[in-house]
Amino acid sequence: MSFLSTMLPLVQAFxxxxxxxxxxxxxxxxxxxxxxxxxFYRSRRFFKTQCRSLAYAxxxxxxxxxxxxxxPFPQISNEELEELKQLVAPVEKYFNEEVDSQKIDQDAQxxxxxxxxxxxxxxxxxxxxxxxxxxxxxxxxxxxxxEIIALDGAIAVTLSAHQAIGLKGILIAGxxxxxxxxxxxxxxxxxxxxxxxxxPGSGSDAASIQTRATLSEDGKHYILNGSKIWISNGGIAxxxxxxxxxxxxxxxxxxxxxxxxxxxxxxxxVTNGKPEDKLGIRGSNTCEVNFENTKVPIENVIGEVGGGFxxxxxxxxxxxxxxxxxxxxxxxxxxxxxxEYACTRKQFNKRLSEFGLIQEKFATMTQxxxxxxxxxxxxxxxxxxxxxxxxxxxxxxxKVFSSxxxxxxxxxxxxxxxxxxxxxxxxxxxxxxxxxxxxxxxGTNEILRMYIALTGMQHAGKHLTSRIKELKKGNVGVAFxxxxxxxxxxxxxxxxxxxxxxxxxxxxxxxxxxxYLEENVYHFGSTVENLLYRFGKTVIDEQLALKRxxxxxxxxxxxxxxxxxxxxxxxxxxxxxxxxxLLANTFCKGAYFHNNYQxxxxxxxxxxxxxxxxxxxxxxxxxxxxxxCAHPLERTx
Numbered sequence: 001m002s003f004l005s006t007m008l009p010l011v012q013a014f015x016x017x018x019x020x021x022x023x024x025x026x027x028x029x030x031x032x033x034x035x036x037x038x039x040f041y042r043s044r045r046f047f048k049t050q051c052r053s054l055a056y057a058x059x060x061x062x063x064x065x066x067x068x069x070x071x072p073f074p075q076i077s078n079e080e081l082e083e084l085k086q087l088v089a090p091v092e093k094y095f096n097e098e099v100d101s102q103k104i105d106q107d108a109q110x111x112x113x114x115x116x117x118x119x120x121x122x123x124x125x126x127x128x129x130x131x132x133x134x135x136x137x138x139x140x141x142x143x144x145x146x147e148i149i150a151l152d153g154a155i156a157v158t159l160s161a162h163q164a165i166g167l168k169g170i171l172i173a174g175x176x177x178x179x180x181x182x183x184x185x186x187x188x189x190x191x192x193x194x195x196x197x198x199x200p201g202s203g204s205d206a207a208s209i210q211t212r213a214t215l216s217e218d219g220k221h222y223i224l225n226g227s228k229i230w231i232s233n234g235g236i237a238x239x240x241x242x243x244x245x246x247x248x249x250x251x252x253x254x255x256x257x258x259x260x261x262x263x264x265x266x267x268x269x270v271t272n273g274k275p276e277d278k279l280g281i282r283g284s285n286t287c288e289v290n291f292e293n294t295k296v297p298i299e300n301v302i303g304e305v306g307g308g309f310x311x312x313x314x315x316x317x318x319x320x321x322x323x324x325x326x327x328x329x330x331x332x333x334x335x336x337x338x339x340e341y342a343c344t345r346k347q348f349n350k351r352l353s354e355f356g357l358i359q360e361k362f363a364t365m366t367q368x369x370x371x372x373x374x375x376x377x378x379x380x381x382x383x384x385x386x387x388x389x390x391x392x393x394x395x396x397x398x399k400v401f402s403s404x405x406x407x408x409x410x411x412x413x414x415x416x417x418x419x420x421x422x423x424x425x426x427x428x429x430x431x432x433x434x435x436x437x438x439x440x441x442x443g444t445n446e447i448l449r450m451y452i453a454l455t456g457m458q459h460a461g462k463h464l465t466s467r468i469k470e471l472k473k474g475n476v477g478v479a480f481x482x483x484x485x486x487x488x489x490x491x492x493x494x495x496x497x498x499x500x501x502x503x504x505x506x507x508x509x510x511x512x513x514x515x516y517l518e519e520n521v522y523h524f525g526s527t528v529e530n531l532l533y534r535f536g537k538t539v540i541d542e543q544l545a546l547k548r549x550x551x552x553x554x555x556x557x558x559x560x561x562x563x564x565x566x567x568x569x570x571x572x573x574x575x576x577x578x579x580x581x582l583l584a585n586t587f588c589k590g591a592y593f594h595n596n597y598q599x600x601x602x603x604x605x606x607x608x609x610x611x612x613x614x615x616x617x618x619x620x621x622x623x624x625x626x627x628x629c630a631h632p633l634e635r636t637x
Contacts (some may be wrong), residue, residue, distance in 0.1 A: 055069075055390075055459075056069040056070055056382075056394065056557075056560075057393040057394050057397065057452075057456065057553065057557060058393060058455065058456055058459040059459070060456070060521055060524060060525070060553060060556055060557075061456035061457065061459050061460040061524075061525065061528045061553075062459065062460050062463045062464075062525055062528075063521065063522055063524075063525025063526070064525075065497040065499070065517075065518065065521045067497065067498060067499060067505050069382070070378060070560050070561075070564050071499075071505035071506070071564050071567070072505070072564065072567070072568050072571075073374075073377075073378060073381070073564040073565045073567070073568040074140070074377065074378060074380070074381020074382070074384070075381075075568070076138075076140055076141075080138070080141070083141075084141050084144055087135070087137075087141070087145065088144065088145065088148065090121060091121055091123070091145060091148050091149070092148050094117055094118075094121060095148055095149070095151055095152065098114065098117055099114060099151075099152050099155065100114075101151070101152045101154075101427065101430065102427065102430070104152065104154050104155070104282075104283035105154070105282050105283060105430050107283070108275065108277070108278075108282045108283060109275075109283055109285070110154060110155060110158060110283045110284075114155075115189070118155065118159070118189065119188060119189030119190075122134070122135050122187075123145070123149070123159055123189075124159065124162055124163065124186065124187060124188065124189035124192070125163070125183075125186065125187030125188065125189070126141075126142050126145060126159075126163060127139075127142055127163055127171070128163070128167070128171070128183050128186065128187040129183075132179060132180070132183035132184050132187055133183070133184045133187040133188055134183070134187040138380075138384045139321065139322075139380040139381075139383045139384050140377060140380040140381060140384055142322060142380075143321070143322050143324070143325035143326075143376055143377060143380045144325065146322045146325045146326040146329065147325050147326060147328060147329030147332075148329060149326070149329075150325075150326035150327070150329040150330050151329060151330065151333060152283075153280060153281045153283075153284075153430075153431075153434030153435075154281050154282060154283025154284040154434075155283070155284075156281075156326060157232055157281045157284040157437075158232070158233060158283075158284050158285070160232075160319065160322075161193075161194060161195060161232035161233045161284070162186070162192055162193045162194075162233060163186075163193070164318075164319035164322065165195035165241075165315050165316065165319060165442075166192075166193025166194050166195045166233060166237065166239070166240075166241060167182070167183070167186045167193040167239070167241070168195075168241075168315045168318060168319065169195075169241040169260055169262075169302045169311050169312075169315050170182055170183060170186075170241070170262065170302065171183075172311075172314055172315065172318065173260070173302050173303040173307075173311045173314065174262075174302055174303075177299070178262060178299075178300070178302070182239060182262065185238075186239065191238040191239050192233055192236050192237045192238055192239070193233065193237055193238075193239045193240070193241065194231050194232060194233040194234050194237035194239070194240050194241070194289070195231070195232070195240075195241050195315065196228040196231055196234075196240050196241065196242040196243065196263075196289055197209070197228070197243050197312055198228060198229055198230050198231070199211060199226070199227060199228055199229060200227065200229055204443070204444055204446075204447045206243075206309070206312060206313075207258065207309055209226075209243060209244070209245065209258065210226060210245065211224070211225065211226025211227070211228065211242070211243070211244040211245065211291065212224075212225055212226060212244055212245045212246075213225075213244040213245070213246050213259060213261060213296065214246075214247075215246075215247070215298075216295070219298070220297065220298060221295045221296060221297055221298065222244075222246070222259075222261065222295075222296045222298065222301075223293055223294070223295060223296075224242065224244055224261065224263065224269070224291045224293075224294040224295075224296050225291055225292060225293060225294075226244060226290075226291055227288060227289070227290045227291070228242070228288065228289045228290075228291075229288045230276070230286055230288075231272075231286065231287060231288070231289045232284055232285070232286055233284075233285055234272050234285060234286065234287040234288065234289040235272045235273075235274075235275055235285045235287045236285050237265065238264065238265050238266070239262065239263070239264060239265075240262075240263040240264075240265070240270070240289065241260060241261070241262065241263075241302070241315070242260070242261045242262075242263045242291065242296075243258055243259070243260055243261075243308050243309075243311075243312055244258070244259060244261065244308075245257070245258060245259075246258070246259040246305055246306060246308075248305055248306035250306075255306075257305075257306035257307075257308070257309075258306070258308035258309045258312070259301055259302075259304075259305050259306055259307065259308040260301070260302035260303060260307070260308035260311040260312065261296050261300050261301060261302065261308075262296075262300040262302060263291070263294060263296055263300070267294050267295055267296060268294060268295070269291055269292045269293050269294035269295070270289070270290070270291055270294055271289075271290045271292070272287045272288060272289045272290065273287045273288035273289075273290075274287060275287050279433050279436060279437075280430070280432075280433030280434040280435070280436055280437055281433075281434050281437055282433075316442060316443060317392045317395060317396075318383075318395075319442065320395040320396060320398060320399040320442055320443070321376055321379040321380055321383065321391070321394070321395040321398045321399070322376065322380075323376075323398060323399045323402045323403060323438060323442070324372045324373065324375050324376025324377075324379070324398040324399075324401070324402040325372075325373065325376040325377065325380075326402075327372050327402040327403065327405065327406040327435075327438065328369050328372045328373040328376065328402070330406060330410075330431060330435070331365060331368065331369040331372075331405070331406060331409045331410075332369055334365070334409065334410065334413045334428075334431065335362065335365050335366060335369065335413075337413075337428075338362075338365075338413045338416045338417060339353070339362065341416065341417060341420075342358055342362070342416055352416065358416060361412045361413075361415065361416055362416075363586075364408075364409070364412060365409045365412055365413065366583065367583055367586060367587050368405040368408065368409050369405075369409070370562065370580070370583045370584075370587070371401065371405070371558045371561065371562055371587055372398070372401060372402040372405050372406075374558070374561035374562045374564075374565040375394075375397065375398045375401060375402070375557065375558055375561045376398050376402070377565075378394075378560070378561045378564060378565070379391055379394045379395055379398050382394060383395075392451075392455070393451075393452055393455055393456065393553075394557065396443070396448045396451055396452050397452060397553065397554045397557050397558075399442060399443070399445075399448060400445045400448050400449060400452070400550075400554060401554050401558060402438070403435075403438035403439045403445060404439060404445065406435045406438055407435050407436065407438065407439065410428075410431050410432045410435050411432065413428060413431075414428055414429070414432060448550075449546065449547050449550040449551075450543065450546055450550070452549075452550040452553060452554070453546035453547070453549040453550040453553070454539075454540060454546065456528070456549070456553060457528065457531075457532065457539060457546075457549070460525075460528050460529065460532060461532060464529065464532060495515075495518045495519050495521075495522040496518065497518045497521065497522075499514035499515075499517065499518055499563075500514050500515065505564075505567065506563050506564075506567050507566070507567040507570050507571060507581075509566075509570060509581050509585075510563050510566055510567055510581060510584060510585065510588075512585065512588075512589075513559065513562075513563050513584055513585050513588035513589070514563055516559065516588050516589065516591075516592035517556065517559045517560060517563060517588065517592075519592070520552070520555075520556055520559070520591075520592055520595045520596075521556060523596075523599055524552055524553070524556060524595070524599065527549075527552075527599045527602050527603075528549065530602075530603075530604075531545060531549070531602065534604060544611045544614065544615075545602055545611070548598045548599075548601060548602055549602070551598060552595045552598050552599065555591040555594060555595050556591075556595065558587070558591060559587070559588045559591050559592075562583065562584040562587055562588065563584055563588065565580065565584070566580040566581050566583070566584040569581075
């Protein structure tokens with residue numbers, strides 16, 4: 001599957017120097033696509049805002065800060081807020097009074113009565129439209145309920161595997177007959193769904209799957225054969241979204257392409273292995289699922305035959321944003337529990353809360369929770385706008401930041417609690433085990449970092465390509481623009497994207513942070529341009545550099561989210577808005593300097609860059625497949 005079509009050559013356009021190399025495309029297989037199913041989104045609830053064509057994150061790569069896309073911070077109507085409160089209250093009550101997370105973890109399964117309660121609350125149909133029996137929640141409402149559900153990791157994964165990926169293919173790419181047939185029972189929880197993509201030989205490289213679907217001689221069925229591993233809900237699901245190779249004729253030639261199928265367990269030939277004994281999220285069902293000569297009606301193809309890879313990527317793309325709100329829900333609960341402990345536990349005749357190093361941990365956890373929450377709801381708001389916004393990069397950034405932030409926060413909480421946090425009698429060690437999976441599933445953070453960086457690089461490449469073409473045509477205006485930019489940069493130009501001042505969108509109390517953001521955006525664009533000039537299309541192989549590009553962009557988006565949110569909070573007088581401003585300013589200052597250091601590392605021949613050493617160390621270790629240093633007690637004499 002070919003993604004990125006354009007990467008940049010080294011181009012010298014000044015003083016009559018001849019332009020450099022011709023741009024060429026290069027292939028890249030990734031785990032994401034922009035979601036493009038218009039009919040699905042027309043059936044959803046949207047914020048009462050104007051229709052916008054979103055490209056906020058991508059445009060940061062070309063030194064553009066589209067403030068109208070992220071300011072003001074999204075908000076729901078009073079009616080939606082009241083409806084949400086009515087939904088939240090019973091769910092919160094149920095999880096506080098009826099869910100025994102310790103027992104679920106110990107028994108490695110969710111009790112039947114607990115599952116029944118979840119179904120009665122409508123939690124198996126949160127995003128299924130009301131016409132099919134679901135709650136029809138917007139992404140923002142879904143994220144809010146996710147904060148509560150996340151307090152039990154096993155339940156959160158079970159519900160997410162069911163609707164965020166298991167049935168999502170039917171929602172975003174299924175036809176009306178498929179929706180009418182399957183969604184009502186999936187919404188009620190009478191049927192449970194699972195998503196079957198991963199195989200023994202294909203993990204992150206989803207396009208390499210080997211499960212095959214062969215068209216029957218009468219042309220009425222596909223015969224499905226293959227195995228899928230680590231399938232959430234695999235042992236309890238009635239409906240499977242399965243991806244398999246199919247033969248497709250294109251231009252008179254037979255090609256192998258991936259197709260997506262709705263498979264019922266009742267079709268026959270569907271078996272599953274025993275539940276996996278996992279480190280965390282133990283109560284969720286995870287197992288191998290096998291298909292042996294399973295007859296799938298041709299009407300059960302999702303979308304087009306051969307279009308399954310795109311369906312898979314759209315499914316994975318659409319759910320990642322919610323990891324920000326679910327992670328924030330867990331961290332806010334941990335802050336509450338550990339703060340109570342720190343304010344009552346005494347050592348050396350002082351409460352733990354009086355020690356600076358403990359205070360630092362609470363400040364860190366609070367900042368991270370505020371940032372991931374801000375990123376999640378900004379992205380959810382974008383996704384809820386009318387039209388078909390592509391928020392794939394934003395959602396991926398939320399997932400990376402939140403999964404790593406959650407892991408760091410849980411670790412800090414255990415450090416505050418000391419030995420108590422390590423004991424199974426308390427929930428803290430379970431939170432630690434449950435959180436570890438977040439950096440692995442729904443696209444590993446390594447894959448997503450490459451996606452974030454390369455998608456933006458592609459966008460920047462296309463932009464610079466058009467400028468190069470104009471230069472080749474002798475467009476003097478473009479040439480003067482480039483020369484002028486370099487002169488202004490050399491003279492230390494003042495960066496102003498209009499976030500502050502008379503017509504600014506950031507509150508004056510956040511002016512310094514807004515300036516930090518503007519400077520980072522401008523210099524990030526220059527850094528990206530220089531990387532494209534330097535590496536051209538081979539930038540795809542520079543993973544250590546791309547990791548820094550991704551990290552910088554994640555920080556910039558995080559800065560954007562907290563400035564926008566805090567500006568709204570102080571402007572409308574929300575309680576404790578001064579605390580939000582403090583959090584936003586503190587995070588932005590740290591992120592600004594961190595970004596600057598990473599951009600210095602990305603400069604050519606930067607003494608701060610140790611990438612070559614890293615590559616050499618890894619090469620020597622991997623060549624021997626072992627730690628190669630002599631033991632410190634050995635002697636040569």
